Amino acid sequence: MARTILGVIGGSGIYDLPGLAGAEWRRLESPWGEPSDALRFGEIDGLPVVFLPRHGRGHRYSPSDINYRANIDVLKRAGVTDLVSVSACGSLKEELAPGTFALVNQFIDRTTARQKSFFGKGLVAHVSMANPVSPRLIDHLEAAARTEKLACRRGGTYLAMEGPQFSSLAESRLYREWGCDVIGMTNMPEAKLAREAELCYASVAMVTDYDSWHPDHGEVDIQKILKVLRDNAANAQRLLARLARDIPREHEACPIGSDTALDYAILTAPEARDPELVAKLDAVAGRVLHR
Ligand SMILES: CSC[C@H]1O[C@H](OP(=O)(O)O)[C@H](O)[C@@H]1O
Numbered sequence: 001m002a003r004t005i006l007g008v009i010g011g012s013g014i015y016d017l018p019g020l021a022g023a024e025w026r027r028l029e030s031p032w033g034e035p036s037d038a039l040r041f042g043e044i045d046g047l048p049v050v051f052l053p054r055h056g057r058g059h060r061y062s063p064s065d066i067n068y069r070a071n072i073d074v075l076k077r078a079g080v081t082d083l084v085s086v087s088a089c090g091s092l093k094e095e096l097a098p099g100t101f102a103l104v105n106q107f108i109d110r111t112t113a114r115q116k117s118f119f120g121k122g123l124v125a126h127v128s129m130a131n132p133v134s135p136r137l138i139d140h141l142e143a144a145a146r147t148e149k150l151a152c153r154r155g156g157t158y159l160a161m162e163g164p165q166f167s168s169l170a171e172s173r174l175y176r177e178w179g180c181d182v183i184g185m186t187n188m189p190e191a192k193l194a195r196e197a198e199l200c201y202a203s204v205a206m207v208t209d210y211d212s213w214h215p216d217h218g219e220v221d222i223q224k225i226l227k228v229l230r231d232n233a234a235n236a237q238r239l240l241a242r243l244a245r246d247i248p249r250e251h252e253a254c255p256i257g258s259d260t261a262l263d264y265a266i267l268t269a270p271e272a273r274d275p276e277l278v279a280k281l282d283a284v285a286g287r288v289l290h291r
């Protein structure tokens with residue numbers, strides 16, 4: 001079994017990870033283009049941690065402009081085994097009040113303008129997304145939240161919208177009718193690409209607002225969000241530090257097979273594969289392409 005290397009993608013309001021011993025920014029090249037930023041390498045209690053600010057330092061990339069493929073590729077190149085995403089989101093349920101951390105386990109992808117797969121013409125693969133989140137990683141996050149006494153709910157469906165505008169009232173109501181719990185703009189295609197790269201993935205959806213549907217809270221606006229975001233970011237740092245201290249140092253085999261997702265996923269015959277695409281997939285799919 002490999003040793004655990006914890007990856008963290010920080011969302012809005014989270015552009016660094018304090019408390020990393022020996023921390024340094026290091027830029028990794030990716031054949032998939034420019035990632036959002038350099039990676040922040042360091043250690044917590046001897047555990048290697050690799051951090052990436054999803055929107056880049058200074059918040060330079062909007063959700064539609066983020067190169068999700070390059071981000072996942074560089075994290076894979078850095079050796080990450082377990083990837084935790086932390087994200088701001090709107091609540092679609094009364095009981096998920098601002099400040100709550102939802103450990104979501106399902107996604108509905110309503111994004112339209114993003115590259116969603118590492119595979120394609122010349123190398124076709126189909127991975128399962130029935131269970132997009134690694135339950136073991138959720139167990140560790142839930143335990144960490146409990147230890148840190150953070151308001152947390154296990155499970156839930158995250159609706160990923162394209163943005164950057166917030167949803168209309170009609171959309172907000174529709175997503176509630178669909179049974180969604182929270183809404184954000186970034187966890188898709190991130191979760192899909194993490195699965196293709198055989199990473200265990202989990203998402204901490206940190207509620208900042210009630211989107212637009214709630215009769216007592218009016219419409220969502222960025223000023224309100226920013227206020228809650230600051231508290232959430234401080235709590236997220238505590239959660240992540242606790243997770244890093246307590247997660248097992250040996251990477252545990254994923255009970256839903258995230259780390260073997262490509263075993264039977266590739267359909268293209270070896271002789272029909274595009275050598276250029278095969279070369280680009282050295283980090284993401286090297287385990288199965290070069291065996
Ligand atoms: C800060 S409001 C909207 C913005 O925040 C979320 O970003 P992230 O998921 O990276 O925390 C949301 O998806 C939007 O991009």
Ligand SMILES: Nc1ncnc2[nH]cnc12
Nearest residue numbers: 088089090183184185211
């Ligand atoms: N209401 C909302 N909709 C989409 N993304 C968000 N991020 C934070 N709040 C959000």
